[in-house]
Amino acid sequence: MEERTIDHLLEQYLHLLHEYTSLRAELNKLQAGLYQNLARANFAAERGMRYGQDQYDDRMQASRRVVVLPSSVCPTFEVVKVDDDDDGAAVTTTEKTAQASVSKSEAVASEEGKVAQGGPNSREGEAAEGPEGGEGMKEEEAAAEPIASSVKGTEPKTSEPKAKKNSNDPLRWFGLITPMPLRQAQAQSVQAVGDIVPRLVSINAEMAQVEIEVRRARKKRAKAEAAARKSEDVASKEDVAV
């Protein structure tokens, strides 16, 4: 009986291990692509310019956060996109929506990239941008909107919250117009953090739980075997005495 339980647990464990190794391979692939894209961005950058810690924003706020979902056996991890609303409170959105918005911004950015292929934008661009990051980009978008909205005079009101959302994008630390490889690196990083990492850590937790159950079952089996051996010894001694 115990043997069957242990076999069943080990089978479950091997399935988890298989999933873990395939996720690992996927993460390795994404990470390799990310490093390659970062290297390409650095190679094409202006002399002396490097996309690194010198350009990090010291006031950065996480736009992707961990959510731990309680479960009967072991907790499950998820990474969700968080948007700051007007009051500064965090509002979570689903990852699918987040990825859609990322690809949308990529599409907009790629069009910009076609216009200015001359490599990364320097700090000058960011300085001109001011505290309401992405304003320049939004102005272009606003210009494409129907004229009717501007006639009503509602344009500034509608573009303001959009600009606020954009300022949370880490790409803006590196300038207003960023090179394509850097945007590709961001897309790969979003996929790794939003999809692979939470699944990997959830499987890790599940594996740890199964390990505990296997050890418990093995201990139980060892105890049962010891008890059976003891009773056999007692029986054989009684036979000898008779």
Next chain:
Amino acid sequence: MTSAADYKDRQFLAVIGDEDSVTGLLLAGIGHVTDPPDSQKNFLVVDNKTETSAIEAAFESFTEKRKDIGIVLINQHIAEKIRHRIDTYTAAFPTVLEIPSKEHPYDPEKDSVLRRVRRLFGE
């Protein structure tokens, strides 16, 4: 079994890695600096000059002192420097995950999860 209080506020990912790894992960939007006067960062950029004690201190801060970290990502080659700490770390929250870096690809031999697997199967 862990209680809800253990993980309710654990909403950030932390990173200990080389500059490219940290930059790449921060691009996804996981970087967070707490409000002043503390202004604690949830990442540590490790280079050749970074001492092991600094890495250990950051790991301790992310895993023990701070209660808002849910997942700690650490480059595998950096985890090797504090392997004793990683291997003896058994808490469920935050969970620690080793990731490859640019110059040090993922090595299954050093992966703490796969070491656990080998131990379970008696190797």
